[in-house]
Amino acid sequence: MKSSGTTNTKNRLRLGVNIDHVATIRNARGSNYPDPVRAAKIAAEYGADGITAHLREDRRHITDSDIHRLSDEINLPLNLEMAATNEMLEIAIRHKPHAACVVPEKREERTTEGGLDVIGQMKHLEPFVKTLVDANIRVSLFVEPDPAVLDAAKKLGAPVVELHTGSYCDAPLGEKRNNELQRIIKAAAHADEIGLECHAGHGLTFDSVTPVAEIKTIAELNIGHFLVGEAIFVGLGSSITEMRRLMDVARGGGKK
Numbered sequence: 001m002k003s004s005g006t007t008n009t010k011n012r013l014r015l016g017v018n019i020d021h022v023a024t025i026r027n028a029r030g031s032n033y034p035d036p037v038r039a040a041k042i043a044a045e046y047g048a049d050g051i052t053a054h055l056r057e058d059r060r061h062i063t064d065s066d067i068h069r070l071s072d073e074i075n076l077p078l079n080l081e082m083a084a085t086n087e088m089l090e091i092a093i094r095h096k097p098h099a100a101c102v103v104p105e106k107r108e109e110r111t112t113e114g115g116l117d118v119i120g121q122m123k124h125l126e127p128f129v130k131t132l133v134d135a136n137i138r139v140s141l142f143v144e145p146d147p148a149v150l151d152a153a154k155k156l157g158a159p160v161v162e163l164h165t166g167s168y169c170d171a172p173l174g175e176k177r178n179n180e181l182q183r184i185i186k187a188a189a190h191a192d193e194i195g196l197e198c199h200a201g202h203g204l205t206f207d208s209v210t211p212v213a214e215i216k217t218i219a220e221l222n223i224g225h226f227l228v229g230e231a232i233f234v235g236l237g238s239s240i241t242e243m244r245r246l247m248d249v250a251r252g253g254g255k256k
């Protein structure tokens with residue numbers, strides 16, 4: 001059943017559902033199930049505003065064929081997470097996703113650890129951002145919630161930044177968690193001041209999403225690992241419905 005979308009459109013926080021870890025389970029056995037494209041279709045039905053997929057250089061979860069099928073079969077905007085490499089740039093230009101989120105990538109990491117070093121990698125990133133922007137792909141840079149990094153992203157010409165919420169989610173409840181939240185609040189305000197659209201994501205769960213969703217200058221959250229894990233117990237539709245509800249309530253809408 002489709003979400004009712006009771007929050008008014010201006011205030012509505014978009015939810016990008018990341019389906020990478022459906023592919024992780026599939027690839028663990030080298031089978032052709034569970035199918036991430038089927039997950040994307042369910043996500044669309046249950047209130048996702050977009051589908052996010054990370055085509056990693058080692059293809060550990062999402063494959064080239066998944067990106068091809070997602071582009072062909074899904075009606076929602078596709079947000080392709082990609083490293084700043086020539087191979088990924090060529091794939092992005094070929095598929096023309098709605099958006100491309102440029103992320104740092106290390107082969108040995110379990111997940112995307114930390115944001116892009118936009119300041120140190122300015123020269124390297126510049127042609128990637130330009131080529132993607134010129135191809136009408138909405139570019140976002142996955143960054144730490146640090147105003148100086150946001151200024152660098154703006155200088156590069158990226159219209160969007162996605163704030164890495166990993167440190168916030170990993171911090172123990174209390175002062176440390178609150179300090180991390182304050183960094184996100186300040187960075188989101190700064191993004192708004194300098195004219196960047198602000199997204200956020202990584203590690204968000206039912207327990208951690210509300211304070212981030214309450215930040216009015218954040219336009220979109222991208223959430224995956226928790227939703228797919230929760231789906232084991234309640235089904236993907238229910239797990240997305242509950243996340244959508246929490247996000248809507250945080251924005252002053254939805255059912256409490």
Ligand code: PXP
Pocket residue numbers: 018020054081101103111112142162200201202203204222223224225226
């Ligand atoms: N945003 C970005 C840029 C990411 O790299 C990821 C993880 O692939 C996410 C959001 C979603 O993180 P999680 O799967 O922990 O919800």
